[in-house]
Amino acid sequence: MSENGLASRRGKVLTTDTMNPSVKKVEYAVRGPIVQRAVEIENELKKGAKKPFSEVIKANIGDAHAMGQQPVTFFRQVLALCSYPELLNSPLFPEDVKSRAGRILQSCGGGSIGETLQFCVRQDVAQYIKQRDGGIPCNPDNIYLSTGASDAIVTILKLLVCGEGRTCTGAMIPIPQYPLYSAALAELGAVQINYYLDEENCWSLNIGELRRALVDARKHCNPRVLCIINPGNPTGQVQSRKCIEDVIRFAAEENLFLMADEVYQDNVYADGCHFHSFKKVLFEMGPQYSNTVELASFHSTSKCYMGECGFRGGYMEVVNMDSDVKAQLTKLVSVRLCPPVPGQALMDLVVNPPKPGEPSHATFMKERTATLRSLAERAKLTEQILNTVPGIHCNPVQGAMYSFPQITIPERAVQEAKEKGQAPDMFYCMKLLDETGICVVPGSGFGQKEGTYHFRMTILPPTDKLKILLQKVKEFHMGFTEQFS
Amino acid sequence: MSENGLASRRGKVLTTDTMNPSVKKVEYAVRGPIVQRAVEIENELKKGAKKPFSEVIKANIGDAHAMGQQPVTFFRQVLALCSYPELLNSPLFPEDVKSRAGRILQSCGGGSIGETLQFCVRQDVAQYIKQRDGGIPCNPDNIYLSTGASDAIVTILKLLVCGEGRTCTGAMIPIPQYPLYSAALAELGAVQINYYLDEENCWSLNIGELRRALVDARKHCNPRVLCIINPGNPTGQVQSRKCIEDVIRFAAEENLFLMADEVYQDNVYADGCHFHSFKKVLFEMGPQYSNTVELASFHSTSKCYMGECGFRGGYMEVVNMDSDVKAQLTKLVSVRLCPPVPGQALMDLVVNPPKPGEPSHATFMKERTATLRSLAERAKLTEQILNTVPGIHCNPVQGAMYSFPQITIPERAVQEAKEKGQAPDMFYCMKLLDETGICVVPGSGFGQKEGTYHFRMTILPPTDKLKILLQKVKEFHMGFTEQFS
Incomplete structure (x- = not known):
């Protein structure tokens, strides 16, 4: 390489000044700064840091399995057979699981789900x-x-x-x-x-x-x-x-x-x-x-x-x-x-789930119903407990997997957030995370009417855990309100 | 809806005139018109059409499993266990498969690969x-x-x-x-x-x-x-x-x-x-x-x-x-x-494949070596046979999964292609497909020097089939050259 060549390399080709400006405008709060802080706290806990809580509860993303929901047996059995077709000969699996896996494999040209x-x-x-x-x-x-x-x-x-x-x-x-x-x-x-x-x-x-x-x-x-x-x-x-x-x-x-x-x-x-x-x-x-x-x-x-x-x-x-x-x-x-x-x-x-009369149908229906029933129970519970908190108002969770309550943030907290360059609900959620280990997403990440504040919390934690979590949110909110009033 | 409203709906919102112009510029020859024709021919064959061949051989895409290559046992065993962790208790699987699946499941927060x-x-x-x-x-x-x-x-x-x-x-x-x-x-x-x-x-x-x-x-x-x-x-x-x-x-x-x-x-x-x-x-x-x-x-x-x-x-x-x-x-x-x-x-x-001493190591190495050895053999075979054809020149297939031979297309065929509004190598490949059932991709889909013509053919068909396929290409090319000379 010539001296000349080296000298011409003045800096990085790709910097935030020279990158795609549209990409810079992208925001994605669901996995934004609040989640980075949650990961930091988890690492601190692993290293033995003393906190007023023992684990971070990620009520920020709608990932049911991460919160302990069990996969549907039929689905996973068929997928296992598709992965390793030798299992088609195993007595471990019901006939309808085998015939389904066989059908899927047959639809793949070469008989492998590699394609x-x-x-x-x-x-x-x-x-x-x-x-x-x-x-x-x-x-x-x-x-x-x-x-x-x-x-x-x-x-x-x-x-x-x-x-x-x-x-x-x-x-x-x-x-x-x-x-x-x-x-x-x-x-x-x-x-x-x-x-x-x-x-x-x-x-x-x-x-x-x-x-x-x-x-x-x-x-x-x-x-x-x-x-x-x-x-x-x-x-x-x-x-x-x-x-x-x-x-x-x-x-x-x-x-x-x-x-x-x-x-x-x-x-x-x-x-x-x-x-x-x-x-x-x-x-x-x-x-x-x-x-x-x-x-x-x-x-x-x-x-x-x-x-x-x-x-x-x-x-x-x-x-x-x-x-x-x-x-x-x-x-x-x-x-x-x-x-x-x-x-x-x-x-x-x-x-195309198991049909009535097929060996896997009863289990499938039992699992499906139990999951949806439990989610309905947690939706109701979330609304009810949040609405007992002065300064929180939560609409009925009619469907999906989230509550999006409106929270009253005292003026002094709004001021303190502004001084820190944070949205007031980000300030609130960061404090909630630091004090309780509960990770929720500030409403500003989803958009909200000017001057209103919210957070999104999933209803996915198991009922027992959800009750404790909601109780903690309640205590936090009351303390926060008192602190900044 | 008002009369006015209906009248205002003058046509489709989204047409090729009003769609993203950048998307229109996109070309992707590997699954382009040649593949659509291949699918048509397959359907004609299914309906009992008489052709000079009994199946379409898709030498157009680098999908090894579609061409009959078997998946690596270790990979698929672990994936099966990850899909359906009940199998961790089954005697069907070697210990290293189980421990690997356990490790992967543990890395997933909730123990399900759903996340x-x-x-x-x-x-x-x-x-x-x-x-x-x-x-x-x-x-x-x-x-x-x-x-x-x-x-x-x-x-x-x-x-x-x-x-x-x-x-x-x-x-x-x-x-x-x-x-x-x-x-x-x-x-x-x-x-x-x-x-x-x-x-x-x-x-x-x-x-x-x-x-x-x-x-x-x-x-x-x-x-x-x-x-x-x-x-x-x-x-x-x-x-x-x-x-x-x-x-x-x-x-x-x-x-x-x-x-x-x-x-x-x-x-x-x-x-x-x-x-x-x-x-x-x-x-x-x-x-x-x-x-x-x-x-x-x-x-x-x-x-x-x-x-x-x-x-x-x-x-x-x-x-x-x-x-x-x-x-x-x-x-x-x-x-x-x-x-x-x-x-x-x-x-x-x-x-992170099986290590020496682990139960799955020998099988893994045997499968890996056999696949790579066979691909090397097919690479050599492809080069050798194609280079016996007057008017085809094929560089050594040193690596990857494709040959990209240069083909001489007679001037009369070039003219006929132009009259049909086709690139000359598309004309050639369409004829090859129609006459032999072999699906390859015209060089124009990958770019080539002006005035040169090529096609891309995978080396993935099993050796026996590949020999027949190459022989057919040879015969086709000689016939094509004669026809248009």
């Missing part, structure tokens, strides 16, 4: 959707498998992004939202259009607010897509059928592409609440809607009674998508090769 | 790299797990993209290339800078050509990154140590970020060829390089003797990356949650 199986899964997904939606047809050609739902959501947003300045694609997202949406929009350089959920009415979606947000946005961008999360994350509401109809009508009138994030479709707990898929409601509204409104809806293996976050299984169904765009979508997903095959296999089992 | 395990894998990867590279240290903090190598490659390119017009990031890629690179650059809106590999010298990389490409590119963009694929895809060359040193010196002089795609690191067949990692060579060149040159290198579970494409396991190591950029990288990958956990577990087993 794609796609087609059989897409057919089974279509069958599941048809049955879920009371017989409304579903075409396997409209099903795209994905690496969890996140992957599919980002892919659809990516297709929709174009233009600059006033013609730049705008995407309407709920506030509070799951921050995948804001992160993806920042990365793609699209405009985020906030519509606020109505906290006073149990986080319901209000069409007037949708219209306000849209009219405002049209002044500076081109709104093209409306994102819905139902049941809601982080807000836990379940949309009524009437509300879904209104949203579909609104999308039709305003020429918006609909994205329905329905990953919590089995997680509905409150009396009188039911899950209605956007697809079903769309089709029941008649051909003037079902033949025109473009819809992508998303599901995954990570939530519901399964909780299999690690397998990254997912799918989306697209309805009324232009056929040339579908060809572009197919091309785009091909570049990334296939979604993980164990996740595909798991997705297949989720959409 | 992230990351930390233990990153430590094991660092240990593997250190051992592979003769003791050069590797810090687990520099390891990022990924969903196959593709995911990590796109992520690094994404970090590097910024600017517009003359300041827009340019990325140097080999031609021929694996089309993930061109696809990712198109999608990200970066400038693709082609440097041509030297076909006359066994597809070697020539520094003069690198310099030519760089100087040209500086006239219209900002070249910041140099991508290397070693062993080469689709070209099968293995870089010499001297060449790697030259490339590193070039990157240092010209201030380029290095990306080394090393997913075929165990696939080296030719006498006298060895795999040298960029990391190792960089560190052996001394601190003036090892302390400055920014490098990201990539590996996965999909190739080598493993061939586990479906698990989407992978990692990258970053060296000399700015610490603030690393924080941005960590944030970016967190948004997509974790790579598939079964893939992480598999990656862990790949970097």
